[in-house]
Amino acid sequence: xxxxxVLYGRELVLRDALAQFTDDVIDECAKKPGFVSIKGxxxxxxxxxxxxxxxxxxxxxxxRCFYCRECIQLGKVRACDELVTMTEPNxxxxxxxxxxxxxxxxSQQQKEASIEINASLAANEERIIWAVxxxxxxxxxxxxxxxxxxxxxxxxxxxxxxxxxLELAPRLQRVFPGISSILLYGGSExxxxxxxxxxxxxxxLLRFNEAFDxxxxxxxxxxxxxxxxxxxxAAEKARKRVSSVIYLTATPDKExxxxxxxxxxxxxxxxxxxxxxxxxxxxxxxxxTTLTDGSIGKSAVFNHICRLIDLKKPFLVFxxxxxxxxxxxxxFKTIFKESQFEWVHSKDTDRKExxxxxxxxxxDFLLTTTIxxxxxxxxxxxxxxxKADHEVYTEAALVQIAGRAGRSVAYPDGEVTFYHQGxxxxxxxxxxxxxxxNKLGKDKGLLI
Amino acid sequence: MNRCLxxxxxxTSVISVKDFIQFKIIEHPLCEKCRNNLNRLENHETCKGCSxxxxxxxxxxxxxxxxxxxxxxxxxxxxxxxxxxxxxxxIEQFKFTGDCETADLFKKEVGAFFRKNMKDxxxxxxxxxxxxxxxxxxxxxxxxxxxxxxxxxCVLENNYQIxxxxxxxxxxxxxxxxxxxxxxxxxxxxxxxxxxxxxxxxTTGRTIYHAIELIRSHEPxxxxxxxxxx
Ligand SMILES: [Zn+2]
Ligand SMILES: [Zn+2]
Ligand SMILES: [Zn+2]
Ligand SMILES: [Zn+2]
Numbered sequence: 001x002x003x004x005x006v007l008y009g010r011e012l013v014l015r016d017a018l019a020q021f022t023d024d025v026i027d028e029c030a031k032k033p034g035f036v037s038i039k040g041x042x043x044x045x046x047x048x049x050x051x052x053x054x055x056x057x058x059x060x061x062x063x064r065c066f067y068c069r070e071c072i073q074l075g076k077v078r079a080c081d082e083l084v085t086m087t088e089p090n091x092x093x094x095x096x097x098x099x100x101x102x103x104x105x106x107s108q109q110q111k112e113a114s115i116e117i118n119a120s121l122a123a124n125e126e127r128i129i130w131a132v133x134x135x136x137x138x139x140x141x142x143x144x145x146x147x148x149x150x151x152x153x154x155x156x157x158x159x160x161x162x163x164x165x166l167e168l169a170p171r172l173q174r175v176f177p178g179i180s181s182i183l184l185y186g187g188s189e190x191x192x193x194x195x196x197x198x199x200x201x202x203x204x205l206l207r208f209n210e211a212f213d214x215x216x217x218x219x220x221x222x223x224x225x226x227x228x229x230x231x232x233x234a235a236e237k238a239r240k241r242v243s244s245v246i247y248l249t250a251t252p253d254k255e256x257x258x259x260x261x262x263x264x265x266x267x268x269x270x271x272x273x274x275x276x277x278x279x280x281x282x283x284x285x286x287x288x289t290t291l292t293d294g295s296i297g298k299s300a301v302f303n304h305i306c307r308l309i310d311l312k313k314p315f316l317v318f319x320x321x322x323x324x325x326x327x328x329x330x331x332f333k334t335i336f337k338e339s340q341f342e343w344v345h346s347k348d349t350d351r352k353e354x355x356x357x358x359x360x361x362x363x364d365f366l367l368t369t370t371i372x373x374x375x376x377x378x379x380x381x382x383x384x385x386x387k388a389d390h391e392v393y394t395e396a397a398l399v400q401i402a403g404r405a406g407r408s409v410a411y412p413d414g415e416v417t418f419y420h421q422g423x424x425x426x427x428x429x430x431x432x433x434x435x436x437x438n439k440l441g442k443d444k445g446l447l448i
Numbered sequence: 449m450n451r452c453l454x455x456x457x458x459x460t461s462v463i464s465v466k467d468f469i470q471f472k473i474i475e476h477p478l479c480e481k482c483r484n485n486l487n488r489l490e491n492h493e494t495c496k497g498c499s500x501x502x503x504x505x506x507x508x509x510x511x512x513x514x515x516x517x518x519x520x521x522x523x524x525x526x527x528x529x530x531x532x533x534x535x536x537x538x539i540e541q542f543k544f545t546g547d548c549e550t551a552d553l554f555k556k557e558v559g560a561f562f563r564k565n566m567k568d569x570x571x572x573x574x575x576x577x578x579x580x581x582x583x584x585x586x587x588x589x590x591x592x593x594x595x596x597x598x599x600x601x602c603v604l605e606n607n608y609q610i611x612x613x614x615x616x617x618x619x620x621x622x623x624x625x626x627x628x629x630x631x632x633x634x635x636x637x638x639x640x641x642x643x644x645x646x647x648x649x650x651t652t653g654r655t656i657y658h659a660i661e662l663i664r665s666h667e668p669x670x671x672x673x674x675x676x677x678x
Contacts, residue, residue, distance in 0.1 A: 057549070057591060058548075058586035058590070059585050067546070069549060072545055072547050076545070076547075
């Protein structure tokens with residue numbers, strides 16, 4: 001209680017702060033209103049979202065007040081609330097330099113990117129890292145982060161996905177053993193404390209205010225488009241006025257690709273995988289089967305699956321929606337009676353176990369929704385996408401899905417097939433993005 | 449494009465020709481998937497006493513126990529949805545996170561219930577303890593009724609203290625003393641009138657039966673009770 005360091009660079013609702021701090025500490029805080037009116041439009045001052053409520057509700061203050069629905073999971077911000085913060089002083093205990101304890105090696109392209117990242121951090125500028133799936137993007141950040149921490153800078157690594165944060169935190173704690181760090185996400189048991197290194201879900205960034213000298217944001221493409229502005233606002237708010245932001249992506253959207261090509265933002269492009277083999281280029285195949293009736297038995301999809309089963313080649317089958325999955329899975333049970341397979345989706349509580357079974361090679365194949373689009377790697381697999389023209393598959397999603405194949409050094413190849421009922425711009429763009437990266441890798445001499 | 453008030457996914461409204469002709473297009477605030485997670489009790493066989501999903505006999509064992517406790521009570525408890533896992537999530541968001549707009553999700557069903565079954569009946573919401581009210585800032589039952597456009601009168605006081613109801617175990621809750629009081633000033637509202645008590649959830653029935661007991665001591669014509677979830 002009353003530990004003022006937890007206010008450094010943080011933004012709290014005054015009402016909540018009053019329960020934790022004595023008046024003299026509260027008096028030292030900078031304050032701002034919970035809501036602001038800009039040109040007659042009310043916005044939440046924590047997340048800048050335009051008020052969505054049609055009417056105010058009975059409030060803790062005794063009157064009726066609006067509140068923000070958008071960021072309510074971080075604690076309710078009411079129109080009668082104030083937000084408080086204390087300036088970030090970079091008050092960390094000195095570390096033995098260098099704080100980075102890692103003796104791995106970087107590939108040629110990782111080395112180059114690492115040098116560029118260091119330069120951007122030193123110059124407090126923004127940089128985007130466009131690294132293909134399997135390029136090893138975390139390792140090339142190590143030196144830059146280490147250098148910043150040595151200089152007493154406060155560093156944050158944010159990802160939209162909890163899975164990524166959970167995997168990243170122990171890796172970073174291992175290579176920076178002397179640095180205080182914390183992992184933040186909704187539902188975490190650990191109470192917030194003031195640390196030099198912060199690993200967090202992007203949502204939690206809204207709880208900071210001008211806190212970080214270095215902010216790394218992973219998987220900026222994982223956001224649906226309508227959430228992008230909220231993300232950029234959260235990042236702008238959490239970084240210091242003079243600071244550096246590094247954006248990581250494997251599949252930048254069209255706008256970002258344009259910005260990179262025009263040179264509007266400094267970029268490091270890593271077109272080659274760590275194992276120096278090119279990315280598997282998807283094959284697009286027209287298939288008119290609805291997947292849910294007898295027509296599937298005569299389709300190219302069916303023949304393809306039979307062939308892979310005969311070859312004993314493990315594979316993933318992507319299906320766009322849970323409802324289609326629920327129709328296809330029982331049908332597959334009847335037509336592929338002899339085969340071992342499972343199906344997973346976001347609502348599946350046995351997801352982890354089924355993925356492990358696939359990893360242990362106990363399954364012939366795995367049916368999945370886009371839930372396995374990112375992060376998960378399997379050795380030596382082929383990838384089949386059904387209804388690749390469905391709207392859930394964005395360009396980024398298709399590139400990520402294709403990126404599941406050929407990940408390991410032992411099996412750098414893998415076949416990727418997009419079955420579709422209409423050749424969409426999205427499919428075309430995804431394939432040309434993959435080809436572009438392969439060409440770049442080849443031109444730079446990074447591929448075998 | 450409209451987004452589901454609960455999960456944020458886009459809502460494509462299904463419009464029947466009849467609705468279209470009558471310009472009666474009311475967008476449901478929930479997407480189809482979320483709507484299917486809510487389980488309407490009217491589609492099931494339920495206990496005549498408390499509306500829980502129950503078949504075989506008219507009254508569930510809990511209600512039989514209450515009948516021994518209050519032998520002369522003839523009212524019953526109405527509820528709209530089963531209190532399942534999804535309902536628990538919604539209530540969590542509504543009461544504890546404080547997202548009052550969650551009430552909008554039920555306004556259609558709650559409004560329809562009172563308009564259809566409770567004409568000439570005075571609706572009295574169960575009040576929160578002072579402690580819960582000051583930490584929450586609102587009574588979820590009042591917000592529910594208000595969103596549904598149901599008139600109600602707040603005549604009960606809740607003098608309950610120490611500890612929170614939701615943290616108690618069942619046995620502790622069952623023997624808790626009468627927490628409610630009706631102020632002198634409001635006694636006339638009850639006498640000779642039809643009363644329905646309203647709450648958000650019915651769990652053990654202890655809370656509602658305390659309120660029923662108190663109301664009955666002031667000679668109403670009838671007393672029944674209602675909750676959104678059972
Ligand atoms: Zn907000
Ligand atoms: Zn207020
Ligand atoms: Zn929904
Ligand atoms: Zn019953």
